[in-house]
Amino acid sequence: MQPIPANELLAGLTLAEPVSIHAVVTDSRKVEPGCVFVCFPGERVDGHTFAAGAYQNGAAYIIANHPVDGVPADRTVVVPDSALAMVRMASNYRMLFSPRIIGVTGSVGKTTTKEFCYAVLSAFGNTLKTEGNQNNEIGVPNTLFRLESATEYAVVEMGMDHAGEIERLTRCVRPSAGIITMIGVSHLENLGTRENILKAKMEICAGLPDGAPLVLNADNDLLPTAQVPGRLRAVWFGIEQEADVRAENIQTGAQGTTFTLVDREYGRFPVSIPTAGLHTVYDALSAYAAATRLGLDPANCAKALSRYQTTGMRQHIVERGGVTVIEDCYNASPDSMKAAISVLKALPNKRKIALLGDMLELGDASEEGHRHTGEWVAEAGVDTLIAYGPRSAVMAEAAQARGVTTVHCQKAQEVLQCLQQFVQPGDALLAKASHAMKLEDLLQDYYAGLPQA
Incomplete structure (x- = not known):
C-alpha cells in the first residue's frame, strides 16, 4: 500500500488528521506504526479485544463498532459495519490510481477466469490480481490496497452471497471492463431463484463507465435474457x-487443450491452454474478449492464454503413485461438478474413479443438484463413485441405479479406506466437493500412504 493521508483514506467515515497511513490491517499480528486497524466481531474471535493493543503498537486509527477502552476517542472511528468501512476506505484509495481493471463475477469459473485474465494482462505490463479467495467485502478492499503507481493493469474477482454486494464492490473497484462467467445455482439458499442470481450478478454494470465492455456467456441459458x-x-x-x-476445433486431453479462437472483429488465432475441460475454454475466451476490447493486441492476447497457471486445488492434474488425480477441492456446485466430470471422462486412463462430496449453499435445489451429479457420473462412464457426506446420499442412489459401483461414506476415515481399496496405479481419480468437506486434507492423507517415486 502506498502512503495516503488519513483524512483522504477515512473520508466519509470521520474527520481525520492528514497523518500518513501506510497499511489497513484486520489481523492484530500485522499491526505496524501508521496503520489503520479494523475490528471485526466474530463468533470465536472479536477484533475489538485486540484494539487497545493495536493502538499501543502504533496504529494511527482504530475502526470499531463501538468505543473501546484503551483507545482515545479521537483515534476511534465508530462505524455500524466494519466490512462497509473497508469498502469505503478501499474506494477512497482506489481513486489515487488509474490502471485498466477487469472485474470478474459469475456463479462458476470466477477464479479460473481471473487467472486467465492475469495471464493475458501480465504479458502487457505490471498487473495486480486477486489472491486466493479474496473476493468479498473484506478481500476486495485488501486487493485494492495493493495498488501502486506502477500498476498498469489489474483483475479483481468479485463474489457475493446476497443482493447488493456486487454493486457495492463494483462501485468500489470501478473496473474498465466486466465479465460474467455464467449464471448457475450457487447461492440459491440466499437468493431463492436463478433469476435473482442473474439480477445480483448484473449489478456489476453499476460500476462500469460509459462505453465499457461487458463480456457475457452466450451459451448460458439465462445470460442472453439480461438487460444490458x-x-x-x-x-x-x-x-x-x-x-x-x-x-x-477443440481438442482436449490430460496435458491441456488446443482450439481455434474465432473473433468476429479481429480474425482467427490458434490457442493452446494448459487446462482440460470445455469449461476452461469458456474462461479463456472471456479473458481474451475483455482484454482485446480494452484495446490490447488480439494476437498477443491469444498467445498469452498459454501463460495460465492453476492455483490451489482447482482443476489441478497431478500424478501420485501412478494415479492421475484431478484435484478440484476448493468449491463445488452442480455446474462445476458437471464440468469436472467431463474432464475425468476426457482422460485416457482405462479406469476412472470419482470422489465427490456434498455441495453446500444450494437451498431447495440441493436434492436435484446431487441427483443430477450422480446421473452425470453414470453418463461419463465412471467406474466407481465414492460419495461423501449426508447430502451425497441422493447422488450415490442416482449413480448406483444406473449401474455405477458406488460407496456412500459419512466419515473421512471411511473415504480414506475406500480410496485405498478401489484406486490402483493407472487409474484416474477426480476429487471434488465444497471446501467445507476438506477433501484436500483427505487427499494429503491418501498421498502419504502411496509409494513415493
Whole structure:
C-alpha cells in the first residue's frame, strides 16, 4: 500500500488528521506504526479485544463498532459495519490510481477466469490480481490496497452471497471492463431463484463507465435474457451459440487443450491452454474478449492464454503413485461438478474413479443438484463413485441405479479406506466437493500412504 493521508483514506467515515497511513490491517499480528486497524466481531474471535493493543503498537486509527477502552476517542472511528468501512476506505484509495481493471463475477469459473485474465494482462505490463479467495467485502478492499503507481493493469474477482454486494464492490473497484462467467445455482439458499442470481450478478454494470465492455456467456441459458444497459458494450463469447468470440476445433486431453479462437472483429488465432475441460475454454475466451476490447493486441492476447497457471486445488492434474488425480477441492456446485466430470471422462486412463462430496449453499435445489451429479457420473462412464457426506446420499442412489459401483461414506476415515481399496496405479481419480468437506486434507492423507517415486 502506498502512503495516503488519513483524512483522504477515512473520508466519509470521520474527520481525520492528514497523518500518513501506510497499511489497513484486520489481523492484530500485522499491526505496524501508521496503520489503520479494523475490528471485526466474530463468533470465536472479536477484533475489538485486540484494539487497545493495536493502538499501543502504533496504529494511527482504530475502526470499531463501538468505543473501546484503551483507545482515545479521537483515534476511534465508530462505524455500524466494519466490512462497509473497508469498502469505503478501499474506494477512497482506489481513486489515487488509474490502471485498466477487469472485474470478474459469475456463479462458476470466477477464479479460473481471473487467472486467465492475469495471464493475458501480465504479458502487457505490471498487473495486480486477486489472491486466493479474496473476493468479498473484506478481500476486495485488501486487493485494492495493493495498488501502486506502477500498476498498469489489474483483475479483481468479485463474489457475493446476497443482493447488493456486487454493486457495492463494483462501485468500489470501478473496473474498465466486466465479465460474467455464467449464471448457475450457487447461492440459491440466499437468493431463492436463478433469476435473482442473474439480477445480483448484473449489478456489476453499476460500476462500469460509459462505453465499457461487458463480456457475457452466450451459451448460458439465462445470460442472453439480461438487460444490458445501452451505455455499455455487450461482448458475447461461447462455443455452441453464435458469439463475438468463439472456439472451434477443440481438442482436449490430460496435458491441456488446443482450439481455434474465432473473433468476429479481429480474425482467427490458434490457442493452446494448459487446462482440460470445455469449461476452461469458456474462461479463456472471456479473458481474451475483455482484454482485446480494452484495446490490447488480439494476437498477443491469444498467445498469452498459454501463460495460465492453476492455483490451489482447482482443476489441478497431478500424478501420485501412478494415479492421475484431478484435484478440484476448493468449491463445488452442480455446474462445476458437471464440468469436472467431463474432464475425468476426457482422460485416457482405462479406469476412472470419482470422489465427490456434498455441495453446500444450494437451498431447495440441493436434492436435484446431487441427483443430477450422480446421473452425470453414470453418463461419463465412471467406474466407481465414492460419495461423501449426508447430502451425497441422493447422488450415490442416482449413480448406483444406473449401474455405477458406488460407496456412500459419512466419515473421512471411511473415504480414506475406500480410496485405498478401489484406486490402483493407472487409474484416474477426480476429487471434488465444497471446501467445507476438506477433501484436500483427505487427499494429503491418501498421498502419504502411496509409494513415493
